Amino acid sequence: MLIVQKYGGTSVGTTERIRNVAARVAKYHAKGDKVVVVVSAMSGVTDNLIRLAKDLMPLPNEREMDVLLATGEQTTIALTAIALHSLGVPAVSLTGAQAGIVTDGVHTKAKIQNITPKKIHDLLNQGNIVIVAGFQGQTLEGQVTTLGRGGSDLTAIALAAALKAGLCQIYTDVDGVYTADPRIVKNAKKLDEISYDEMLELASLGAKVMQSRSVEFAKKFEVIFEVRSSLNENPGTIVKEETRNMEDVVVRGISLDKNQAKLTLVAVPDKPGVAARIFKALGDANVNVDMIVQNISHGSGVPATDLSFTADKPDLLKAQNVIDALKPEIGFGKVLTTENIGKLSIVGVGMKSHTGVAGKMFETLAREGVNIEMISTSEIKISVVVDLAKGEQAMKAVHAAFFG
Ligand code: ADP
Ligand code: ASP
Ligand code: MG
Numbered sequence: 001m002l003i004v005q006k007y008g009g010t011s012v013g014t015t016e017r018i019r020n021v022a023a024r025v026a027k028y029h030a031k032g033d034k035v036v037v038v039v040s041a042m043s044g045v046t047d048n049l050i051r052l053a054k055d056l057m058p059l060p061n062e063r064e065m066d067v068l069l070a071t072g073e074q075t076t077i078a079l080t081a082i083a084l085h086s087l088g089v090p091a092v093s094l095t096g097a098q099a100g101i102v103t104d105g106v107h108t109k110a111k112i113q114n115i116t117p118k119k120i121h122d123l124l125n126q127g128n129i130v131i132v133a134g135f136q137g138q139t140l141e142g143q144v145t146t147l148g149r150g151g152s153d154l155t156a157i158a159l160a161a162a163l164k165a166g167l168c169q170i171y172t173d174v175d176g177v178y179t180a181d182p183r184i185v186k187n188a189k190k191l192d193e194i195s196y197d198e199m200l201e202l203a204s205l206g207a208k209v210m211q212s213r214s215v216e217f218a219k220k221f222e223v224i225f226e227v228r229s230s231l232n233e234n235p236g237t238i239v240k241e242e243t244r245n246m247e248d249v250v251v252r253g254i255s256l257d258k259n260q261a262k263l264t265l266v267a268v269p270d271k272p273g274v275a276a277r278i279f280k281a282l283g284d285a286n287v288n289v290d291m292i293v294q295n296i297s298h299g300s301g302v303p304a305t306d307l308s309f310t311a312d313k314p315d316l317l318k319a320q321n322v323i324d325a326l327k328p329e330i331g332f333g334k335v336l337t338t339e340n341i342g343k344l345s346i347v348g349v350g351m352k353s354h355t356g357v358a359g360k361m362f363e364t365l366a367r368e369g370v371n372i373e374m375i376s377t378s379e380i381k382i383s384v385v386v387d388l389a390k391g392e393q394a395m396k397a398v399h400a401a402f403f404g
Contacts, residue, residue, distance in 0.1 A: 038131075
């Protein structure tokens with residue numbers, strides 16, 4: 001069977017951990033499986049590279065960032081191959097480009113366009129374990145690109161689809177997907193299975209156990225995968241289209257995103273086309289905008305309104321620059337920004353057919369004295385923005401309300 005295994009940063013965080021990964025991989029190889037291993041940078045390495053660049057300037061060139069960040073994974077593939085050689089097992093490391101991963105040219109957030117896995121197949125057929133650098137690819141013009149933070153998950157899922165793998169395993173530092181981040185909520189429960197839609201919502205709302213784009217990809221290409229621990233042999237969580245008794249479980253999980261910032265434009269002229277102009281410009285700059293709230297008009301003369309929205313924290317400076325550039329044209333007042341927000345979300349497919357879920361969540365927050373700054377909902381989730389300092393307390397209380 002062809003197996004794709006992905007090991008995250010903590011799982012390859014030291015040479016000793018890399019040795020453990022090599023031993024696990026070698027066991028599958030010895031059974032006769034063809035194994036493709038995707039690895040992340042050693043834990044802390046990517047953050048550190050970003051820090052170094054930002055020491056030099058606040059908004060570094062994104063092409064250069066990709067050249068820089070791709071070095072993290074390149075280190076780990078070679079070390080993993082060397083660890084396998086030390087066990088006497090044939091292994092070859094490949095960068096994203098060598099593995100045939102072609103992306104578009106949107107630096108730091110590139111999308112995979114296609115994968116030509118011929119080289120991987122050739123190396124597997126010669127009896128090798130193939131170690132592929134996660135998180136990176138190359139444009140048709142030969143530029144190095146990266147796939148967004150946490151992007152090694154995407155490399156693994158995309159390779160599993162392209163190689164038609166029989167098994168895709170995402171090895172990480174917890175036993176699977178839990179009802180909430182087990183590092184924050186101590187009595188969170190591990191889920192045996194979860195649907196793509198629920199995993200996708202949890203991931204895009206801050207549960208960093210899976211990169212959200214990787215889950216989107218898995219859903220589209222029907223890649224069933226397992227999230228499990230690289231530190232033990234416990235069974236993990238299976239992620240797939242349908243789960244048992246899907247509609248009976250009202251809330252599947254809770255997430256807290258601490259990586260959001262809020263921008264408020266004060267006294268924006270309330271006339272057609274203004275919101276379109278603002279959000280088109282942000283979109284053109286590849287700023288991901290999430291929640292948007294517009295107040296009722298106030299003032300005399302030309303009516304004006306306050307417009308608030310959230311964006312990913314790393315995009316705050318870029319968003320501010322875009323907004324500042326629009327000021328002469330649109331003519332609004334002050335721009336207020338804050339990074340002190342947390343987005344707390346509850347997710348479950350069963351919410352479609354159950355009522356009273358929002359009421360229970362809001363009541364719980366009220367009892368905790370947590371103020372709700374923004375709200376957004378979809379059929380299967382409810383998100384609120386709260387003060388960052390109260391985020392974890394709010395998450396624990398809401399978890400207790402729904403899961404006991
Ligand atoms: P890796 O380096 O293996 O990619 P990450 O750090 O990206 O690992 O993701 C694993 C972490 O995700 C866990 O250590 C955990 O703290 C966090 N996490 C957040 N939400 C959840 C959840 N619902 N279930 C499991 N882990 C979660
Ligand atoms: N090393 C990259 C990051 O830290 C990619 C990954 O770990 O998946 O975001
Ligand atoms: Mg990760």
